[in-house]
Amino acid sequence: MAMRLKTPLCFTVLALCACSGESLDAQHAEFDVTTVGQFETPWALEFLPDGRLLVSEARGTLKLVNADGEVDEVGDVAGAPEVSFGGQGGFGDIVLHPDFDANSLIYMSYVEFGERSRSGAAVARARLSLTATGGTLSDHEVIWRQTPKVTGQGHYAHRIAFGPDGYLWISSGDRQKFDPAQDMESTLGKIVRLNDDGSVPGDNPFAERGGVTAEIWSLGHRNPLGLAFDAPGRLWNVEMGPAGGDELNLVRRGANYGYPIVSNGDHYDGRDIPDHHTRPEFAAPAEFWNPVISPSSLMFYSGSEFPEWQGDAFIGGLSSESLVRIEIDGDSAREAQRFDMGRRIRAVEQGPDGALWLLEDGRPGRGGDGYLLKLTAP
Incomplete structure (x- = not known):
């Protein structure tokens, strides 16, 4: 059972403004932060039309959370897929079909077992039947x-999103194998773009x-987690x-983003990777980070709670323990603020x-678990 802490923490969050490669100038901005629930290895969240939300836990559990601020009940959704949990693998993303009200379909990404210690990401869809305190997938x-499928437990990525045109988009990591990112016979x-x-x-x-090959929309990515x-x-x-070299990219049809041939970072063993500017045939990032922020997730804000941020992007940061606000200007992007959250941020949603x-x-989070936080204007 997840824990509900209703009292707002109302703490001051350190906002850091920077452009790539520049020093950070400290400012202060305040959120009211309410701790809504505690979860074991949480990975993604998705809101339902009735205001409740789904939270995936990497070990293979799907939770239904009442987010109205009055009820502290959290229920399991039965029928989640069997997952291969370990390293960066497990239960991943969850999104609703654009016509969820009519068809009750949800889409889930996860890591599945293969032969000879191999594994790989998969995306499945199922029908969600809800109850007052839980639900069932069928x-x-x-x-x-x-x-x-390959060996190892890294760089699955497996974020999923529906576009405004109704197509399904999937990010597929290089699985720490480097060269497959340029191999057109591999995803x-x-x-990836699908019906x-x-x-x-x-x-x-x-x-x-x-x-x-027909599934591919763009290539040359490393570990696209947003x-x-x-x-x-x-x-x-x-x-x-x-x-080094975390990237924010505007994803274009058929474009090659160059990894592992180019990157604005280097290999972990110190070997140089040529920067993007040395190979103009590869698409360059709209923004990059060195030192890294370790991005985990991405969303664009359109709400009224923070009207001054409408149209901005938000990135969750893992090693940077931050929430990063990005201003978009046409095809360009820049980091506008960095909020020090004091914890690794796995997902951000509106x-x-x-x-x-x-x-x-x-992983690790507070006490080995991760908290669900609600940020509102003071």
Whole structure:
């Protein structure tokens, strides 16, 4: 049972303003922060039309949370998929079908077992039947699998999003294997675009090649852990770089973002990777970080709780223990503020009332668990 702490913490959050490579100048800004619940290794959250929300836990549990601030009940949703938990793997993202009110479909990403100690990300859809204190998933259908399954437990990425045109988008990490990000016979290190049933749209950039190549929208990604659409309907992603070089990218049709051939960071063993400017044929990031922020998630804000931030992007930071606000100007982006949250932030979402909701990472998090936080204007 998750724990509900109703008293707002109302603490001052340190806001840091910076551009890439520049020193940080300290300012102060205040949030009212309410701790809503405590979860074991939480990974993603998604709001339901009735105001409740779903929280995925990486070990394979899906929780239904009453977020009205009055009831401290949290229930399990039965029927979650079996997952391969370990390293960076487990139960991942959750999103609702655009017509959820009519079809009750939710989409889930997770890591599944393979042969000979191999694993890979998968995306499944199921029908969600809700009760007052929980629910059930039924009619499971796996609609996509990361190709190929490989050894190791890193860089699955597996963020998912529906676009305004109804297509399903999936971020697929390079699985710490480097070269597959440039291999067109692999979906590792790619952004994938599908119809809502997992079939391939005929106008995908490489559709005529068939096979898994037809799924690819863009390539040359490392570990894209954030995937979101801005108000004009453009897709952006944020991804972890190697030793330096975290990236925010405007995702373009058929574009190659260069990894591992180029990066604004270096290999962990100190070997140099040429910067993006040395190879102009590769798409360069709209913003990058060195030192890194270790991005975990991405969203664009459109609410009324913080009207001055409408149109801005927010990134959860893991090693930076931060919430990063990004200002967008056309195709350009810049870090505008960095809020020191004092904990690794795994996910950020906007609630129905315009509040910002954060999930602390449960690895390590407070006491080994992660808290769900609601941020409102003071």
